[in-house]
Amino acid sequence: MSRVSLEYGGARMAKSIHYDSADWHYDKKFVETGLPDQYSAHHILYFQRWLHERDALTDDFWVEVVEDGPRVFPQDFRAWGDIEFLDYMVKPEWRPFVDAYYSGAYQRDYAATLQGDLPSMYHIPFTDEGGAKLKTVLDERHAQWRENPDRWVKPQTVTQKHPKTSGALVTVGFILLLVLLVVVVGKLFDVVERAIQGTVFQVPVTILLLAMMGWGVWKAFRKKP
Template sequence: MTLEKKKVLDKTIYDNAKNHFLGNFPDSLPIEQAYLHIGMYLGWIIEKELYSEFFEDEAGTEIFRFKRRQIGPTILSEIWDGYLGYELFNREGNMFTYFYYAGGVFKKDYQKLLAGDLPSLYHVTDTWENYELIKTKINERYEEWKKLIS
């Protein structure tokens, strides 16, 4: 990794729920819906153990509770104020997130798999079934990415 790319990754904020609910967010939905897609991605990061020591130190209880399905993606994201930034991920987690999430592929996959015919991506429901669908797709993208970088 070049020094320039490392500097970019070291300051990257991939997403923030605030940008969604202060933007073009449907008035008919509760604000919590702006957190869901972020929480689904963060949940995948947790399951793949691509999070940083900082995140583990700060969110150890939430990581444990998510893995046990005691809290869902929306709550996971709300605990972090809908923030998804570089310091939450380890090196590999950041590299993949930069490629997949920041590159816009995650949003396209999420839209296609979960939002489909819904009015917007914010209309997706927070269910473990939906999480499993997107998790499977992210796993596929992750394996493809690993082949690209090897």
């Protein structure tokens, strides 16, 4: 998942969670399968159709998908590259489940339920029969999540558990690195100074070293756009 800012309905939406997109899966590996483009999005469509059957999709989803048409979930309602899945397409009360389940456990369940002997999950066709099989699994997963909302929550890292401590350690590490850098540069200057002392190269070389050090610091700490 990633967070994106979107222009929608003439107003700028807050940063949204981008659950999935067909073009994320349209890579070299997928192209080599020789499958039609829309197969890269079948797993998205299956999940969205299940949400539709549970009345969990928002008006925003339908506006983007079918514009002024009827709210019927057809086999192939748009070009494959336009198939997106973002949090604002899901009703608020359903988002915690989608946040927890979709990005990891869902694709494992999807492949285990429908792939069978097929070479990959991308070979799974989008059919009513497949939707019926997957519906049973998704209904069960949703029931399990309601009983235990932390079921698919990933364990927190040390940084997530102790953000202040981690921040302090990073600061101390940076200071120690800076001190080490100053000591090393000082030693380097001593060596160079002894080597060129009394020669015409003393001033130019000193200026060059200072310039190189300044350039290195600027490259290391300049803000990236």
